[in-house]
Amino acid sequence: MDARLEAIRDTVLARNPGEAEFHQAITEVFESLGPVHDRHPEFLEAAILERLCEPERQIIFRVPWTDDAGRVQINRGFRVEFNSALGPYKGGLRFHPSVYLGIVKFLGFEQIFKNALTGMPIGGGKGGSDFDPRGRSDAEVMRFCQSFMTELYRHIGEYTDVPAGDIGVGGREIGYLFGQYKRITNRYESGVLTGKGISWGGSLVRPEATGFGTVIFTQEMLKTRGASFEGQRVVVSGSGNVAINAIAKAQALGAAVVACSDSSGYVVDEAGIDIALLRDVKEVERGRLKDYAERRGGASYVEGGSVWDVNATVALPCATQNELDGDAAARLVRNGLLALGEGANMPSTRDAVAVFQEAGVLFGPGKAANAGGVATSALEMQQNASRDSWSFEHTEERLTDIMVGIHHRCASTADEYGDPGNYVLGANIGGFVKVADAMLAQGLI
Ligand code: NDP
Numbered sequence: 001m002d003a004r005l006e007a008i009r010d011t012v013l014a015r016n017p018g019e020a021e022f023h024q025a026i027t028e029v030f031e032s033l034g035p036v037h038d039r040h041p042e043f044l045e046a047a048i049l050e051r052l053c054e055p056e057r058q059i060i061f062r063v064p065w066t067d068d069a070g071r072v073q074i075n076r077g078f079r080v081e082f083n084s085a086l087g088p089y090k091g092g093l094r095f096h097p098s099v100y101l102g103i104v105k106f107l108g109f110e111q112i113f114k115n116a117l118t119g120m121p122i123g124g125g126k127g128g129s130d131f132d133p134r135g136r137s138d139a140e141v142m143r144f145c146q147s148f149m150t151e152l153y154r155h156i157g158e159y160t161d162v163p164a165g166d167i168g169v170g171g172r173e174i175g176y177l178f179g180q181y182k183r184i185t186n187r188y189e190s191g192v193l194t195g196k197g198i199s200w201g202g203s204l205v206r207p208e209a210t211g212f213g214t215v216i217f218t219q220e221m222l223k224t225r226g227a228s229f230e231g232q233r234v235v236v237s238g239s240g241n242v243a244i245n246a247i248a249k250a251q252a253l254g255a256a257v258v259a260c261s262d263s264s265g266y267v268v269d270e271a272g273i274d275i276a277l278l279r280d281v282k283e284v285e286r287g288r289l290k291d292y293a294e295r296r297g298g299a300s301y302v303e304g305g306s307v308w309d310v311n312a313t314v315a316l317p318c319a320t321q322n323e324l325d326g327d328a329a330a331r332l333v334r335n336g337l338l339a340l341g342e343g344a345n346m347p348s349t350r351d352a353v354a355v356f357q358e359a360g361v362l363f364g365p366g367k368a369a370n371a372g373g374v375a376t377s378a379l380e381m382q383q384n385a386s387r388d389s390w391s392f393e394h395t396e397e398r399l400t401d402i403m404v405g406i407h408h409r410c411a412s413t414a415d416e417y418g419d420p421g422n423y424v425l426g427a428n429i430g431g432f433v434k435v436a437d438a439m440l441a442q443g444l445i
Pocket residue numbers: 096098165166167168169210238239240241242243261262263264318319320321323343344345370371373374
């Protein structure tokens with residue numbers, strides 16, 4: 001790492017102790033940014049990096065609610081409004097027991113660059129709670145969401161901060177959150193949340209967008225080697241929103257998707273994942289992957305273990321951060337991996353990224369490859385602002401153009417900085433320069 005940047009990085013780490021994922025995200029971005037500061041000393045003079053690493057606002061709040069047995073439960077809520085240079089703060093809410101400030105800050109920091117890469121007018125933010133929706137009834141989830149919004153509403157708004165979904169937050173939760181926001185504010189402010197239902201201000205393609213976009217980005221990487229998804233053997237991790245829609249799109253493009261996972265284990269299905277059954281089990285019944293395997297002849301379920309043991313030519317990690325380490329990366333490379341597109345945020349450890357890059361694997365980092373979700377959220381905001389709703393075909397076409405555009409921006413930036421094919425460098429520099437220019441123009445804020 002450039003010595004000037006390393007000194008700044010060390011100060012940031014010392015000011016934010018115990019936030020390992022935030023430290024990791026910062027270090028990865030800083031490693032790419034030396035050459036930009038050689039060309040733009042004005043960014044150093046204006047302390048752009050120091051300012052970028054300090055969120056504009058961080059909100060932490062108590063979320064009290066009662067469970068179905070009438071017992072009081074307490075969770076912690078977060079919203080980190082990281083950077084508004086390009087537009088209102090934009091980013092998802094994550095409900096998962098592992099959520100703490102360091103997770104929300106790493107996600108919010110990544111979101112700044114991701115949102116910049118989309119070319120849409122959105123700043124970066126993230127939020128969530130350590131609430132675990134697993135095993136909770138709809139009524140409990142509703143009471144939790146209502147309590148969460150009873151504090152959050154005062155901080156968000158169409159022109160201020162626009163949350164959406166992430167792990168544990170899908171259409172059901174966005175519905176409860178929107179209902180409570182509307183009730184408290186007495187405003188039908190469609191643009192305050194994205195990922196809404198179609199009949200009340202949502203956008204077609206938003207549910208599919210992250211998974212579809214990851215596959216479109218990966219297809220663009222494959223094209224640079226004269227390849228496509230046709231005939232590839234694909235392994236996907238996770239079996240939630242991003243994973244399911246990545247599987248569907250990869251299959252539509254002619255790939256054989258032979259494995260996916262959840263936090264309990266993984267399924268190998270050599271005949272190809274049955275997407276209709278998977279949707280039934282996971283989206284309708286909110287069941288486990290084990291249930292899929294029991295109902296699908298020929299599929300086998302492996303309790304525990306790593307889905308990255310299954311050999312693949314294309315890997316799409318779509319579960320969570322640091323789910324793919326250096327050893328798993330080395331196994332994938334030995335087994336013939338050609339390309340990897342990150343549907344999740346920071347699923348590959350820094351060791352894993354190094355293994356892929358050394359081996360010449362096409363590696364699409366999350367802030368580029370999974371940007372289709374937030375980009376389509378921005379399309380939802382456009383439709384809300386104009387009180388319009390677009391067709392599936394039109395919206396998917398916009399998504400495809402955006403993903404092809406992001407690929408182009410990353411690839412051409414990597415070329416410009418003398419490291420062709422390095423999408424990590426391209427994404428970090430491409431996103432950073434846009435935000436840094438806007439921050440310079442807006443004065444010391
Ligand atoms: P979902 O809640 O729909 O699905 C999450 C999936 O990942 C589940 O299969 C879950 O398994 C698995 N998972 C979650 N946490 C862990 C863990 N600690 N260890 C192992 N497996 C885990 O979330 P999404 O599909 O929306 O999100 C997946 C990833 O994609 C996240 O990294 C998210 O930040 C990222 N992302 C999401 C976007 C979106 O639009 N939703 C946009 C861009 C990125 P289990 O059910 O067993 O917990």
